[in-house]
Every structure is written in structure tokens, then in C-alpha cells.
Amino acid sequence: xxxxxxxxxxxxxxxxxxxxxxxxxxxxxxxxxxxxxxxxxxxxxxxxxxxxxxxxxxxxxxxxxxxxxxxxxxxxxxxxxxxxxxxxxxxxxxxxxxxxxxxxxxxxxxx
Amino acid sequence: xxxxxxxxxxxxxxxxxxxxxxxxxxxxxxxxxxxxxxxxxxxxxxxxxxxxxxxxxxxxxxxxxxxxxxxxxxxxxxxxxxxxxxxxxxxxxxxxxxxxxxxxxxxxxxxxxxxx
Numbered sequence: 001x002x003x004x005x006x007x008x009x010x011x012x013x014x015x016x017x018x019x020x021x022x023x024x025x026x027x028x029x030x031x032x033x034x035x036x037x038x039x040x041x042x043x044x045x046x047x048x049x050x051x052x053x054x055x056x057x058x059x060x061x062x063x064x065x066x067x068x069x070x071x072x073x074x075x076x077x078x079x080x081x082x083x084x085x086x087x088x089x090x091x092x093x094x095x096x097x098x099x100x101x102x103x104x105x106x107x108x109x110x111x
Numbered sequence: 112x113x114x115x116x117x118x119x120x121x122x123x124x125x126x127x128x129x130x131x132x133x134x135x136x137x138x139x140x141x142x143x144x145x146x147x148x149x150x151x152x153x154x155x156x157x158x159x160x161x162x163x164x165x166x167x168x169x170x171x172x173x174x175x176x177x178x179x180x181x182x183x184x185x186x187x188x189x190x191x192x193x194x195x196x197x198x199x200x201x202x203x204x205x206x207x208x209x210x211x212x213x214x215x216x217x218x219x220x221x222x223x224x225x226x227x
Contacts, residue, residue, distance in 0.1 A: 030213075033214075033215065035216075035218075040199075040221070040223070041220055042115075042117075042201055042218030042219050042221050043154075043201070043216070045215050045216065045217065048215055086151075090214075090216075092213070092214045097142075097161075098144070098159060098169070098214065099156075100156075100170075101153050102153060104151075104152075104153060
């Protein structure tokens with residue numbers, strides 16, 4: 001199965017609510033990154049958290065990393081319609097010079 | 112928005128045709144990548160490059176080939192397109208970030224390919 005697996009696969013919430021997405025992985029990593037993809041477009045890098053970090057913030061984004069559980073979460077606070085997109089976690093596996101992407105969470109923000 | 116460009120954005124062609132998908136970046140990044148992505152699915156790495164004259168195959172077997180003659184240019188070629196090649200192709204690049212490659216990637220807008 002995939003190195004990175006997101007949960008849930010799809011999430012629909014009301015504007016203003018918080019959205020939480022989770023990512024689990026299997027092997028040791030150097031870092032974990034979250035990307036956003038709007039429909040039919042390329043991916044946009046949101047945030048990177050290193051393996052020795054536990055939490056990171058960027059604007060309305062909060063990312064946590066638990067290396068003992070091999071999992072990460074992305075929290076988007078006070079969601080907006082413009083946050084509607086697919087969100088992917090990507091892991092840089094130790095010793096590898098590339099990223100492995102999960103299958104993504106499709107987030108829909110209802111006005 | 113990242114300075115990475117892909118052309119064409121959409122391509123509809125017949126089986127057996129040779130096609131080249133173009134990717135250019137103006138950020139001076141050494142590393143470049145090609146991914147294949149079906150709608151709503153994960154990205155699969157098909158090729159990557161560490162720099163000029165360096166190309167490597169990715170995790171997903173692909174009948175495409177790539178070249179890296181200039182730092183800014185990383186075209187992908189299919190010698191004979193088939194319906195199974197129908198997909199979205201995403202190009203990305205990555206900078207050296209002082210302590211090494213964190214692999215933060217900057218993506219182009221993608222090329223949607225339909226082979227009839």
C-alpha cells in the first residue's frame with residue numbers, strides 16, 4: 001500500500017468551520033510536506049515539517065507530526081470557499097532524493 | 112505562482128502519434144520531475160533529473176523518455192501514443208536549499224493528454 005495515506009478521502013464542511021486531514025506513512029522520513037491542488041491545476045506547496053519538529057504554523061494552517069505513530073495532521077482554521085481543493089501529504093523518505101505523495105483528501109467548503 | 116511553465120495545457124491526439132510535452136522553469140532549479148496523475152488520484156513519479164545530462168526513471172514504469180540538455184528545460188516525449196497514456200502530466204522543480212534538497216517542489220499547471 002501507499003507510503004502516504006490520507007484520511008478522510010473526502011471532507012465537506014461549512015464555511016467558517018475547521019478542517020482536519022490526516023496522513024499516515026510507513027518508513028522513516030526526513031520531512032513531510034503538504035500541498036494543495038485546485039481542480040485541473042498543478043500542486044502548490046503549503047508547508048514543510050522536519051522529522052525533528054512536532055508542530056508548525058503558517059497563517060490559518062497548523063501541521064503536527066508524530067514520528068512515533070508515523071502520522072501527520074493538517075488543520076485549516078476558519079475555512080473559506082477558496083480553500084476548496086485536494087490536499088496531499090508528501091514524504092521525503094530518509095536516503096531518498098524524491099517525494100512520495102499520498103492519494104489526497106478532497107476538501108469542499110460549502111458557503 | 113511558481114515560474115514553471117508547461118505546454119500544451121491540453122492535447123488531443125490519435126493513437127500512434129509522437130508527442131513532446133514541454134516544461135520550462137526560470138528559477139534556476141537543478142532538480143526537475145515529471146509526474147503522471149489520473150483524475151482524483153495520487154501522483155506517480157515517472158522521471159526526474161538532478162541537472163544537465165542527468166535523467167532517472169521514477170517509481171512508475173513509463174514508455175516516455177526525457178532529456179535535460181539545458182537547466183531550464185525538461186521535455187517529455189512519447190514516441191507512439193496510446194489510449195493508456197491518457198492522463199494529466201505534471202512537471203515540477205526543486206531548489207537546493209542550503210542544507211541540501213528538502214525536496215520542496217514547485218509545480219507547473221499540467222498538461223492534460225487525451226489519446227483517442
